[in-house]
Amino acid sequence: MxxxxxxxxxxxxxxxxxxxxxxxxxxxxxxxxxxxxxxxxxxxxxxxxxxxxxxxxxxxxxxxxxxxxxxxxxxxxxxxxxxxxxxxxxxxxxxxxxxxxxxxxxxxxxxxxxxxxxxxxxxxxxxxxxxxxxxxxxxxxxxxxxxxxxxxxxxxxxxxxxxxxxxxxxxxxxxxxxxxxxxxLVMDNRRTGGQSQQSELLKLAPKSDRVQIALEYARKNLSQPIRVDDLARAASLSPRQFGRIFQSETGQSPAKAIEQLRLEVARNMIERGIHPLEVIARETGFRDRSHLREVFVRECGVTPQSLRREARNSAPD
Missing domain, CATH: 3.40.50.880 (Class I glutamine amidotransferase (GATase) domain)
Structure with missing residues (x-):
């Protein structure tokens, strides 16, 4: 006990x-x-x-x-x-x-x-x-x-x-x-310790239900190509209307927001250390392992391998 x-x-x-x-x-x-x-x-x-x-x-x-x-x-x-x-x-x-x-x-x-x-x-x-x-x-x-x-x-x-x-x-x-x-406990996602204290969905802080619905659609379909047309359809808006409203409410383009969502989920999977990087890249919508590394270095300043190594080194005996 x-x-x-x-x-x-x-x-x-x-x-x-x-x-x-x-x-x-x-x-x-x-x-x-x-x-x-x-x-x-x-x-x-x-x-x-x-x-x-x-x-x-x-x-x-x-x-x-x-x-x-x-x-x-x-x-x-x-x-x-x-x-x-x-x-x-x-x-x-x-x-x-x-x-x-x-x-x-x-x-x-x-x-x-x-x-x-x-x-x-x-x-x-x-x-x-x-x-x-x-x-x-x-x-x-x-x-x-x-x-x-x-x-x-x-x-x-x-x-x-x-x-x-x-x-x-x-x-x-x-x-x-x-x-x-x-x-x-009906927890939406079991997070490892390295996640940001502010989730990407929380940072985006959409004001309308339609944009929230579009972001939820994106979160559930990260392994697939996600076009603005897809998000607009989920929000029941034309692509032009959706792009304008999304930028106004979140301060980001839809493409940039989707990339940040992909990064957040990929980081969680990398730190848990269960799946190889090739699988993580595929499941989070990056073209391949090289693309995953390229975006991580640009946005986070570290490689996926370094992040996984840090997570393993910080684990208790």
Whole structure:
């Protein structure tokens, strides 16, 4: 059994508790009680979330109660330095646990405890620059949804913590259980850590239903050639109308937006390391492996091989 302890503090972000659902349903999928989840605080008793919901907690012990410790964050970590007794506990817990996890702004507590020195880490995009200042010896990943550096795991905003939790399930129980768990949770796509904190569909931020429908059509058909005529037909517009509306709403041409969607999906597949690059190129609509490499170097500044190597090197033992 793998024991997971959540260290909660007054005013913690209630979505941190949502990640517990990942472990709950991983147990269901695996048909065994592999994970045991408990809520802790320094003194025990009732802890109030940022929304005013009260959660009952156990008092922490000597740091050896859990195999993985999940350290919660608060809404604005710049206003509240981590108390000394909490930092002392986090340091002890890290010595006795298999993983120490910073959920969203909980990464700040790990940094203040010295656990990020020389390590890769991330947090919510709004606090990246502050984290860099607070942890000058850490290697802060500006736009990753979560990072893994040995026993230290950190996530961006708390929906990204769901992906991190699934990453833990994959390491513990394998990719099949993680994928099945994501399906039970009706997660649209199980993301690895290297994705941008802002998805391409979110960045495009279309205002009309018609453009959203066209983008959804593109996302589902990336392996096929996608012409403006196809997108216009999906949106029930003429090609000329569609091109004008698309540019107005997203600030990009349809061709450029489709290329970015292809890159995002390809990056996910590359980092997961399951398929050869030839298959990834074909499934995401690039002509061949060389075309995939050409676009990656131009848009991302790295080759697909380098990205895959980095993902493998960052994986825990």
């Amino acid at each position: 793998h024991r997971i302890g959540y260290l909660l503090k007054e005013g913690f972000q209630v979505m941190a508790l949502g990640t517990q659902t990942v472990f709950e349903f991983a147990n269901v999928v695996a048909r065994e009680q592999f994970y045991q989840v408990s809520n802790y605080s320094l003194e025990g008793g009732d802890i109030c979330t940022s929304q005013g919901v009260t959660v009952k907690t156990l008092a922490v012990g000597d740091g050896s109660e859990s195999d993985s410790w999940m350290i919660s964050g608060v809404v604005d970590p710049t206003l509240r330095p981590t108390p000394a007794n909490e930092l002392a506990f986090i340091k002890r817990a890290a010595r006795h646990s298999r993983r120490t996890v910073g959920l969203c702004t909980g990464t700040f507590s790990l940094g203040e405890a010295g656990l990020l020195d020389g390590r890769r880490a991330t947090t919510h995009w709004a606090y990246i620059e502050t984290l860099k200042q607070r942890c000058p010896t850490a290697r802060i990943e500006v736009d990753h949804i979560f990072t893994i550096d040995g026993p230290i795991w950190t996530s961006a905003g708390l929906t990204a913590a769901m992906d991190l939790a699934l990453g833990m399930v994959e390491r513990d129980l394998g990719p099949q259980v993680a994928t099945a768990t994501a399906r039970v």
